Amino acid sequence: MRSQTLKLLCKISYFNNRIATKDNTLCILLFLLIVLSFSRSANSKSLLHLRRGDSISVEGDDFITSPDNTFTCGFSGMGSNAYWFAIWFTNSKDKTVVWTAHRDMPVNGQGSRVSLRGDGTMVLTDVDGRIKWQTNTTNTDVAAAELLNTGNLVLKNRQGDILWESFDVPTDTLLPSQLLTKDKRLISSLRKGSLESGYFNLYFGSDNVLSLISDSPQISSLYWPNPDYDIYTSGRTNYNGSRFAVLDDMGVLFSSDHYQANASDIGFGMKRRLTIDPDGNLRIYSLINSTGLWMITWQAISQPCQVHGACGTNGICVYAPKPKCICTPGYTANDPSDWNAGCKPMFNQTLLNLGVKFLEVSQTDYFGSDLYYKPNFTLEACWNLCRSDSGCKGFTYRTWGNGHCYVKSDLFNGFTSPDFPGSVYIKLPRSLQVSKPSIFHDSSTMCESRGAEILVGSPSMYNIARKTVRWGYIYSFCLALGVIELLFFVLGWWFLFTKHGVPASVEAGYRMISNQFRRFNYAELKKATNNFREELGRGGSGAVYKGVLADDRVVAVKRLGDVVQGEDEFWAEMRTIGKINHMNLVRMWGFCSEGRHRLLVYEYVDNMSLDKHLFNSNFLGWKQRFAVALGTAKGLAYLHHECLEWVIHCDVKPENILLDGEFQPKIADFGLAKLFRRDSPGSEITRIRGTKGYMAPEWALNQPITAKVDVFGYGVVILEMVKGIKLSNWVVDDADNQKNPLQSFDRTVKEKSEGGNSSWVESIVDSRLEGNYSRKQVATLIQLGLSCVKEDQSKRPTMAAVVQTLMECEDETNKIPDRM
Template sequence: MRNLTLKFLYLHFLAITLYLFHSANSKSMLRLKRGASISVEGNTFITSPDDSFTCGFYAMPGSKACWFAIWFTNSTDKTVVWTANRDRPVNSQGSRISIQGADGTMVLTDVDGNIIWQTDTRKSDVSAAELLNTGNLVLKNPRGDILWQSFEVPTDTLLPSQILTKEKRLTSSARKGSFASGYFNLYFGSDNVLSLIYDSPDTSSLYWPNPDYDVYTSGRTNYNGSRLAVLDDTGLLRSSDHFHANASDKGFGIKRRLTIDQDGNLRIYSLINSTGLWVITWQALSQPCQVHGVCGTNGICVYAPTPKCICTPGYEMNDPSDWNAGCKPTFNNSLLNSQVKFLELSQTDYFGSDLYYKPNFTLEACRELCRNSLCKGFTYRTWGNGHCYVKSDLFNGHMSPDYPGSVYIKLPRSLQVSKPSIFHGTSTMCESREAEILVGSPSMYDIPRRTARWGYIYSFCGALGAIELLFVVLGWWFLFTKHGVPASVEDGYRMISNQFRRFNYAELKKATNNFREELGRGGSGVVYKGVLADDRVVAVKRVGDVFQGQEEFWAEMTTVGKINHINLVRMWGFCSEGRHRLLVYEYVDNMSLDKHLFDLNFLGWKQRFSVALGTAKGLAYLHHECLEWVIHCDVKPENILLDVEFQPKIADFGLAKLSRRDNPGSEISRIRGTKGYMAPEWALNRPITAKVDVYGYGVVVLEMIKGVKLANWVVDDAEDQEIPLKNLCRQVKEKVECRKLVLGGEHSGSKIGREVQPKTGRNIDSNKPFLCRGRPKQATNNGFSGPNSHGMRR
């Protein structure tokens, strides 16, 4: 024991000595000024003010290759989070990074003077480069404005407060010991969902979220126009497709990073200050073998018990040091066209590459299908009736004890091959057996066993601590907090508090300059313009008497918290202090639609079409895509706002009572809406459904065509109330080609948004509304007289 203690003290003393020696021979600076440079031999670095991050030349041990990089100063392995030249390392002699005096560009040059990398900005007023406490390398002008930043060009790591947008992606490193770009990517796909994808020159395959489920089953939404993801300072990972995840040690004061590793898994790491080691506090896939491409083409990922890669029987590794290269056949492929045999590997499957899929198929019939020259093997699943999957490629196989089927590898009959011993064993294996099975087969993880064990211990202790803390907080809450607020209100608050900011009243009063500039008012309250402390322009709605209590106020909170669509106004936060209840929305530049319909600033036909289509999409999302069935109940031009590009955003939704999808008989007792846009259901005391929004939308589209506020035509006599609408419908039917006129909702043969083509009348390019002369060729059901798909008349 004494010897171990002395050995530890000696190693500790040696580490301190080496660190002090290195520090004495290195120079650090807070900024690199314009015209200055750093050479690779100079041992000079840029450090952040709090010394958390270091920027400079980084070399792998025993290598002459160097990268201009940023790394964590206090981590044991100096973990790199960004590299400028990840695919083009420079020489460890003669290379240099400098800020050119001519145009302010930061340039990395190799020993021969060739430019390897440079910033994509040429600003005459660049003054210096600085490394911020966030790990962001920036170029600034004398006023302190950021002209370029490394956060805009990420590599494989996202740091807290660094935003991943639709134009960016994280790309893994190819292998351990290299920063070269690999094949695994984190990005927003064409469906607007944050995804992990294997993307090699030969194949691409999405593997997270689970491709076996649709977007909504995975808890995501593709109604996601912003496409943003961020890891905050507490360890919360959020993206605008409704995905969120928490680090197990969630809280402030811990250095973290989100990294897509070389094995294709996405992980949050937390730094232990006392040891300088990293611990995994969240990962996207709990089963690493679910990562597509992790063992390459013709490779199989197995648990033995940790994940390992082996080649499919009859195949061998292309590159013994790189599983990304996959495996190649040891036989001539032409032999698969003659005498063949099939080798069964139980509890094994291969992702994708299905030539055929045959349900209710026998094993013999599936084998006959695979005699096709394009077939490399087939998977036969054995739950219920047999399911046959014929494979054109053996891409990234995986073995799992709970997989109910087998794969049959097609091989030449003359090839002598046996199943790997791992397929004969049980699911439980000791370490010695694991080493015996996989001799000469590199692991996908090259992690020292001792480090991994400590990582498990730290994770276990962290989890226990988190559970203890949770019980303490819950106990304190139940003992010392007041419970006068209904449970549903508290549930709503807990949900919304993780996604929105809660403002205080004084803050919003200051932002709106004591509620001075009024933007509009309605039955639900008055809206004021404001500017937050972070310079965001917002619309602040002071809620009126439409809310009779906190229950109804929180109903809007919990609803809006789940809603995100490009054609709906986004809410940024809220305030609830005593009698003060305010909602903070995004500010929409071009005000409401009524400002552009009933005056000289009338929209053109293309703009009107775009507004009609976008509004329909927003309503369809509320009616069919939300977790709750949201009925607006007050669709009118005043509640349709137009952004800077005149794209519509529906406002004031969520104020009516919500109806569950599985409760079609629910009714809204209190009348809500505006005279002229209210459907007959209100007057007839019939159940209120989404059809009332379709009716209001139809009136809005009529106003967009006519250019006159139809609500002004409504008369007091209830019997004559619908006469103006009937008159307009009759005029339009007589003057417009009916099959090209659309009024919203699905209807027989008509589609929303087609332009009205006049036979005679005003020029279609005019910004003024028009009604054409002439009669249609024949009287057809054009959407004005017959019942629509929702069973009501327009």
């Protein structure tokens, strides 16, 4: 090789002399450039094998690559002088590490090396020669180390037998075809950008169930599958003791406890990984070859605040709107840059002996650590129980049925949710001055005024009205649905794996259907809709047709208009929308993207849209109207605060609120704003920016668009529900405000409600209700609606605060007679 290079240099030198004998400088520079290039290439080499006696130095550019160049193995640095012997994806933009030899003991950036010694062991040594890690292959006939195309680093003998493999000692990642068995576990990194071990584990418990656990120094807590349900309700079984899990090449995660999850881009040809992330969530990632970036195609926990330990001891996980950690009132962070460290009290425990008070934080709870659980308990009795017990740090009072009391010995990782029916009461010294955290940016409109603090001996303690929320029927429905789905899964499993000779195409089709979200082709949707014959409705984003799929599901198929994204971008948006799931959102079953055709496939909702049951003779009674207002608020709060992607609807109106067979609301057309241009001329601006009458002022004022545009639209909707008349048909007596009926209505309400006379409600509410409504609920909806349509978006409440306000009034519905 060197002799050939020298001959080449001589020829180049001779050629340059023939052309320009006086330009010796150019020849010398060219000569030096080639020599330096040769020297550099000689010091950098990509190895397919590391032979016995060979080594790799941290200072050098040597590394081992897989034959297809998918994976690279060598030294990976992080920080100023910390290096790990690791394996990473060669073509990922950030060189994503999938395995490290000794993740908690990095080596020095000088003098460290990995050697395949003569006794058959692979050894990692630090600068001083100390062994930091080694394989258990002493006195074996190991011949070479090799990195396979699967990402598995193996030690082989001369016959090709594998004597050791990195797949047997995983870190935080499982690669396709890599088995996770009963004696292995995935352990998250401590924080983003770190390789050292964290506190979240994926493993098989003694019950044979694949589980996620938070295993911090303070406490261990299982959080997946949901510990509130038994394993059979979660779709698992503990009768298989083999205990294994695997991610296959199609993107299907399967475990021996009968759990199965599919990547949203299911199919061959993608590079994937299953990783337990520093936030405690388990995710499947797919690599986008064109950018080198990773895309989340499945995750175990849809609501991040449901991960136990995400905010440490005495921390609370809130959605603002993205998940973030705050400390429990009266506590301060141990390390603001590391929420694994949790929070510590700002007071001495002896101060509690001098008098205590309780600070209420609504719609908040803490996982586990229950000293006592008391069903059918009053708030007063729960308060006394915690006050008298020195081990009590606070208590949760859940307001369903007759009330449930949970006395807490620790405040381990709290969470907030608009759907949580209760509050936590934090036990604090009377002398400590703290304020209630602005978790939901509370609305100024409440059914009943409530103080933030409850003091020992305070008369207000005994005057608090007990709130009851009727959740039993919801949980019963969900349980029944879960049993049906479980039965379907078991039958499908039996059919696939006990019947021999099932074609691979049938099995693949079943896997796609079981995912409940798929990509359809245009021909099957054309057939399902009978050539788009029965039109259900038509809106700004396209027409909707009724159809029946091959599996007899009745669906609504929306044909979109001028979608501007390319096919890949459209597919990415569809996968995002397909992951969103809430009882008050219309479920998307799939989509079609072929050429110019862009179609969305939704569940069919029986009772059409809200406007069909509000503005004509077939009108809803008050009970149904209030239920629609609450359910719609919950759906929007989920979009804004809790779902995988925080979505702004941009067109909240009665036509986009559908009603199911029980007249429960389901919001349609969420997530579609990104599919169209926002700056196109003509009608498309109106279509994307909302509908006249429901559009927030910031659209016209060119102000930043936030979730508050949905709050505005929701405010108009609930005011229309109270009056039973579309905003466009409101009669405005004030000539100065004929172009703004909302301002005129606001002025009318203020004038009529002055003096505390409640008769003003009758002059505003829909007369067709004939007095069958809750005056308190009507007044609350009016005040809430007016706060939602304020011109200044900063003065509008969040949807989470709206849910909180309505839930406090929900019991009033029981006092209303049913409409005949």
